[in-house]
Amino acid sequence: MNVRASRFVMILAMGAILFSAGLAPVWQDTAYAGDGTCGEASADGSTAWYFAEGYTGPGFREWLCLFNPQESWADLDLHILYNQGPSLVEEIALPPRSRVTFDINALAGTDAEISLYLESSERVVAERPMYFTYRGAWKGCTVSSRAEALSDVWYFAEGCTRQGFETWLLLANPRETSVRATVRLILEDGTVTPVVVSLPPRSRRTVFVNDEVGSGRDVSARVEADAPICAERVMYFDYHGGWPGGHASSGLSQPRNIYLFAEGYTGAGFEEWLTLYAPRESGGADGTDVTLNCLFQGGEEQSLKVHLDPDRRHTLFINQLAGEGKDVSLELSADEPFLAERPMYFNYRGSCRGGHVSSGVEEAGTQWYLAEGTTRPGFYEYLCLMNPGDTEATLTVDIISAQIKPTTLALTLAARSRLTVDVRATLGTGFDTSFEVVSDQPIAVERPLYYPTQSFEVANATDHLRHLSVNIGLRIEGTAGEEAAAAYLAAVLEGYGYDPVIQEVPLPNGAFTRNVIARMEPLLARPAAAGTGGKTLVVGGHYDTKMGTGSPGANDNGSGTVVVLELARCLAEQRVAFPVEFVFFGGEERLVEGTDLHHFGSRYYVNNLSQTDKDNLYGAIVVDMVGVGSQLYARTMGVGPMDLCNQLMAYAQGTGISLPYLLGGSYSDHEPFENAGIPVVWLEYMTDPWYHTPQDSFDKINPAHIENTGRLLEGFIRSL
Secondary structure, eight states: OOBOOOEEEEOOSTTOOBOOTTOOOGGGOTTOOOEEEEEEOBSSOEEEEEEOOOBOSTTEEEEEEEEEOSSSOEEEEEEEEESSSOBEEEEEEEOTTEEEEEEHHHHHOSSOBEEEEEEEEEEEEEEEEEEEEETTTEEEEEEEOOOOSOEEEEEEOOOBOSTTEEEEEEEEEOSSSOEEEEEEEEETTSOEEEEEEEEOTTEEEEEEHHHHHOSSOBEEEEEEEEEEEEEEEEEEEEETTTEEEEEEEOOBSSOEEEEEEOOOBOSTTEEEEEEEEBOHHHHOTTOEEEEEEEEETTSOEEEEEEEEOBTOEEEEEHHHHHOTTOBEEEEEEEEEEEEEEEEEEEEETTTEEEEEEEOOBSSOEEEEEEOOOBOSTTOEEEEEEEEOSSSOEEEEEEEEESSSOOEEEEEEEOTTEEEEEEHHHHHOSSOBEEEEEEEEEEEEEEEEEEEOOSSOOHHHHHHHHHIIIIIIOOOBTTSHHHHHHHHHHHHHHHHTTOOOEEEEEEOTTSOEEEEEEEEEOOSSSOGGGSTTTTOEEEEEEEOOBOTTTTOOOIIIIIIHHHHHHHHHHHHHHSOOSSOEEEEEESOOSOSSTTSSOOOHHHHHHHHTSOHHHHHTEEEEEEEOOOSSSSEEEEEEOSSSOOHHHHHHHHHHHHTTOOOOEEEOOSOSTTHHHHHTTOOEEEEEEEOOTTTTSTTOOGGGOOHHHHHHHHHHHHHHHHHO
16 A cells, blocks of 8 residues: 555544644634635534545645544544655544544645545544635635545536636545546536546546636536546635635535525525536436425425426526525425535625535435534634424534533424524634534534634725725715714624714814724733733724815725724724724814814814823824825824834834834824824825825725735734
């Protein structure tokens, strides 16, 4: 056997997580952006698991999650297959009722194209999460499970080579002999493109579908091999040109007559699809008719029929069929076997763009297992439960975690209905989870997991900027536009978990402007241990626009506003050890030219601080006009303490970010802080040729400037 030397790894602590020394878990890695996955439950567990896809090269982090639901130890052999060279075996002993996460990058080595297969003495459950930056641009994550056996035939209903989509098929041969495989790519018009692949012993190979069929196609696939192998399909995408991510499927070894999909949602920010394919050898020359039943949260039901022509890809838009704003599970059935997958693309919570896919299950069951899951900061986890039967189901959900004692949920699920469990809301934040679901009636289970991340994401900021500068537009102090912007900011902050306060500020003309204030309390009970000494850091910027200019205020100061707003989201996901107060100032612009009538919001804020409040301030960071220009500057008037400004510039220098100092006037909301003796720094990109003109519009913004400013400030705040 051509095998590299193996190691024996015993997981001594129940539910331990295995990481190599010096490697941080992926949820602490800021290189990976938001996406989501949908875990497909296993009914019995298995003694064998196969994963054809795997990569440990630049921008990719691969993990393996194992759950042992048995009451006895499980002895496992983890085989790592490479494109070239001998395979590697890791021997693992896994305790009863435990879960473990393996860092595959550390085990397999860097820059390797790999496949995995797992042999176990007991029935266990495995899932393979991967976090990535694909081609240096599309960031996201995938998860794969459910390949519990090899097969000489594999089917995939989904696949796409349209603009913004790249589709790959991965084939793995864990056998000691060579295998020849033919990949048949079936297009929406019935055209079939065959691709022949030779697989040496204990190796894996890759087929780039875009190269084989060209662009602009919807593709299903059938893999036929002369001996059993493992196959997987991975898709990377930039859906709608702004929802990047990826999803993976282990495929099916044979078509089914029934499909159950527990997860489904057609609300704002979600687009749900069904991809269907009836192989000619299964359904005959006339294809087959599929009955699609939509089961809704309250027990309502909707049914329709779809005819599938043979050997053609079919696509259905569930939002259109089921209606918008629905929590929906799907039940598909036909007299002849067919293929189905359910892709979903989303912008979850307005801060997590991506997609996931599921092949569902063929029949409901009374017991289900899931290996992967976490409620760590930046992750939102759910269980979707579907009861396709005519009798109410009583069930228990056992949650196994390394960090807490096992937790059991007792639930009931109405007949012909579905239910979503918010795992993070149930457990709290900070736990890795596996699941055992036991029901007195057959049900189906899926586990969506969304990962908005706790790191600054420019797409979130630019989405807010588009709303402020395009949808709302003029935000002149004391007007309905400014009031609408304040309401929007408060609503977004509330969605992030804050309790925002709208502070009314009187203007000399009898109107009111508004400050929007959101306070983040410290992570630690004793924040004095932080570098700020437990004092509060203020981060703010103004959101109003200049009267009489017609400016929609994209750069001045929508840009600074959205940097602060996205920082508020990041710190809500992963708090720091000191208080942070986010303040969106109204009325910064000069009300009457040639006067001192400006900075109404920031002056009101500072003037209403008690001396104790001022003494408890570490300082203030003001972000104003950071979307246009060629150089980012740290600015002050030079009349107040320079501590915070110098500290930020030193941090920037240490991280390789150019941030020179520029002496400025009282042109932004740093002015009242500085005059009050509070350390403050104003960040600004210079110079903006469209300042205070109608051309200060969204299309002029450089997203890289927004990202550079946000990542600088996030890193600096977390370093304090």
